[in-house]
């Protein structure tokens with residue numbers, strides 16, 4: 001192969017990660033082919049089927065900047081400053097995520113984001129083949145077979161395959177047939193349903209737009225994220241069994257009764273609650289673990305295909321975007337594909353596991369803790385310690401959402417910090433008279449500066 005021949009890579013799936021990775025690789029001079037089972041959303045309309053909008057945070061934005069995609073994406077984003085907590089009696093409380101508007105997260109529309117990234121991938125030179133579902137792979141002959149939905153099958157040669165085909169990855173299935181990947185899926189015993197808050201008659205947002213709204217109710221909760229067309233997407237997370245649950249709330253009429261009892265202030269805002277409930281599917285939630293993400297120099301998985309997670313930290317896409325930057329980096333750094341895939345897996349697997357675990361933990365925090373007085377006192381101490389020790393004590397949410405320190409480091413430090421907050425607030429109702437000298441000594445003893453921690 002001449003040195004001028006562009007290197008070639010084949011991606012399976014042109015969803016969020018696939019479209020971003022295609023852009024990164026094409027811009028780096030690679031020949032990129034992407035095969036997507038759905039039709040082109042720019043022609044047929046977006047058929048996402050789940051989670052209409054997503055929280056975008058610094059990790060994802062950094063990856064978008066690497067692909068020069070940030071400006072285009074941010075034009076459609078709505079800022080969320082914090083959680084707007086809706087109490088049972090309708091009282092509202094805004095809990096800021098960060099210190100000021102430099103520390104916020106963004107709500108983006110999945111379909112718009114996907115279309116923006118597809119445009120950029122094509123502009124960068126990637127070839128996207130729509131209506132091509134991966135059907136089977138011959139790893140020895142390096143031939144992948146795609147179905148076109150009309151009964152046709154298309155064999156295509158490849159150098160290496162990247163699985164960006166999401167949680168139900170077909171490439172993962174094909175790899176698993178060839179070699180044991182150690183796949184394990186743990187379903188959460190909670191599921192979700194999406195509903196919509198339309199704009200008001202004069203086209204305005206019906207609630208405060210610059211917030212992620214939460215109705216915490218102990219074992220279950222509702223959230224709502226703004227869309228730039230002035231709607232909100234509401235998601236109810238509910239257990240599968242018990243009362244209330246998806247077993248006890250069986251149709252739109254019963255859902256309306258639950259909302260009238262537990263989310264009363266939301267009811268007038270969701271005019272089609274009953275109809276949407278009956279029409280929209282109930283989504284399952286699961287965490288996917290794999291022992292191995294790659295097959296020699298022939299195939300590698302990333303994003304949800306490698307490590308799908310529950311959505312409670314709003315990090316699945318952000319993590320998938322970080323994967324894309326990491327894989328692009330390792331592919332550029334080594335001419336040996338097997339080595340690049342192995343280095344990528346070694347870097348990302350511990351971090352994916354950390355955010356999977358933190359996402360599970362965050363469900364309990366969101367549905368049960370955000371309106372708890374002990375939690376709020378811990379949060380007050382957390383902010384005070386951040387001011388006293390900005391290099392050492394960075395709140396958990398900030399490490400995950402406003403920074404790019406590895407998830408595994410953020411997880412470890414968060415556990416140390418949480419333990420410290422719980423110990424020093426135990427039995428207290430305020431921070432008055434607290435022993436700052438003892439706490440400062442603890443911070444110094446237990447938390448190296450962040451720079452040292454990631455060096």
Ligand code: FAD
Pocket residue numbers: 012013014015016017018035036037038050051053054055056132133134135164165166167168169170171192235283302303304305311313314315316317318319320
């Ligand atoms: P996907 O986006 O699922 O894309 C996979 C693509 O592959 C699709 O286009 C699909 O059509 C295609 N495909 C599938 N099979 C084949 C095949 N056989 N052949 C060819 N193509 C195929 N993440 C966040 O960061 N923030 C959030 O706020 C957030 N909220 C969420 C809320 C909910 C309710 C859910 C369920 C998820 C949420 N996530 C969030 C997670 C996020 O949706 C995923 O992590 C992200 O979509 C993963 O991107 P991906 O490209 O790996 O997979």
